[in-house]
Amino acid sequence: MEGQRKMYRIATELVYTKSLNIDEETINDPYNATNVPIYQTATFKQPSASGSGKYDYTRSGNPTRSAVESHLAKIMSAKDAFVVTSGMTALDVILRLVKSGQEIVAGDDLYGGTNRLLSYLQENIDVKVHNVDTTCVSSVEEKLDPIK
Template sequence: MAVDTTSTKSGYHLATELVHIDSDAVKDNYNAASVPIYQTATFKQNSADGSGGEYDYSRSGNPTRTAVEVHMAKIMKAERAFVVSTGMTALDVILRLVKTGQEVIAGDDLYGGTNRLLTYVSQYNGVKVHNVNTTDPKLVEEKLDPIKTRLVLLESPTNPLIKIADIRTIAARVHE
């Protein structure tokens, strides 16, 4: 990915902004030159009623993750970015955008966790999942429905058979 050299709202180039902590969302009380890595699992709370502070457990958020989210949003020119700790969590977040009656096209050779999650979404959320051999872009294209297809999910290389999808060709056809 090429570095964006256009100026941002602050007047600085994106690369310059990314090396600084200056952000309301990322607070550092000690003026560190770069974002500190918080390795704690829990954060001290001022109250037992749950209103003690911005962070409680690192698994639900911490200052390091907030900094990554702020920086990713800047890079992607988005309002917000979400950072999660596993690929399956990321896939779960993405699949929540697929509604009843919509369709997903996925490979016929998927990681077991992906397969289980897609099966669950299909059975309980009314989402149609098409499993196709993603090494052949034509097979993916045949299942594309401009109204119903909400997501084309590609794993490449696949697990366990190590199939390779032509991501560039499939992405181009999906975006036509």
């Protein structure tokens, strides 16, 4: 089929797939690094006081995070990927997106506060939570519905 490529295991994708090369849209490194530099800065110099560049503050985005998101999307054959700075931020994103009647697949060894919050959702907001052993791929896969 046109537009589809052969699927490989993730290790093969990481090592051999040409589509994982750094593209200039992801990061424009002025020094032409062969690997994505790790930007450890909190803020970015702006072109003027009235206008901002692509990045202003690391918590809202930075070149390193953009590169990781781009690569994850390519590896997973997804349109986009979203990377956050902490587990609690990831939980916040999930909770803002989930609606009554939907399901969450979560690990079976989570932070206690996360477990309590997911239990509350399950009991009060009609959200089904599946706690699975995330070290076993088949356990996760059996809880995932095919994309509709």
